[in-house]
Amino acid sequence: MQNEHLAGNQDTQEELPEILMRIVSELHDVAYLIERVEPHLLELGGPTVLQHPESLKVLQGIDLAVQKTRGLAEFVDTITATIPSDWMIDMTTALSLVKLADMQKALGAGLRHGHSQPLVKAAGDFDFF
Numbered sequence: 001m002q003n004e005h006l007a008g009n010q011d012t013q014e015e016l017p018e019i020l021m022r023i024v025s026e027l028h029d030v031a032y033l034i035e036r037v038e039p040h041l042l043e044l045g046g047p048t049v050l051q052h053p054e055s056l057k058v059l060q061g062i063d064l065a066v067q068k069t070r071g072l073a074e075f076v077d078t079i080t081a082t083i084p085s086d087w088m089i090d091m092t093t094a095l096s097l098v099k100l101a102d103m104q105k106a107l108g109a110g111l112r113h114g115h116s117q118p119l120v121k122a123a124g125d126f127d128f129f
Contacts, residue, residue, distance in 0.1 A: 013088035027073035
């Protein structure tokens with residue numbers, strides 16, 4: 001991370017606050033995807049699933065993962081507001097380490113507003129990996 005005036009190659013430099021806001025968006029997407037698992041587990045387990053202590057621990061773990069992910073997103077969002085927009089970084093190396101092409105594209109292609117995951121899917125829709 002360096003100030004714009006000290007940056008060597010401006011072609012590969014991006015504003016740090018913009019990058020962090022893309023990360024915030026990705027964290028919100030992750031929280032949403034995790035949250036979608038819980039109702040499906042309840043449906044698959046049937047009405048007695050809540051009677052098993054291990055099942056309750058798993059469901060509580062899902063809730064905790066969602067809360068932590070959203071909390072991290074809010075934390076990064078809050079500190080981003082205090083970062084000067086002339087702080088520039090080169091994302092080339094960091095992006096080369098991201099293995100998911102969609103996430104790499106989202107993080108490297110400019111500021112996004114909202115979430116990339118659809119908020120509503122028709123019953124029976126699913127994604128193949």
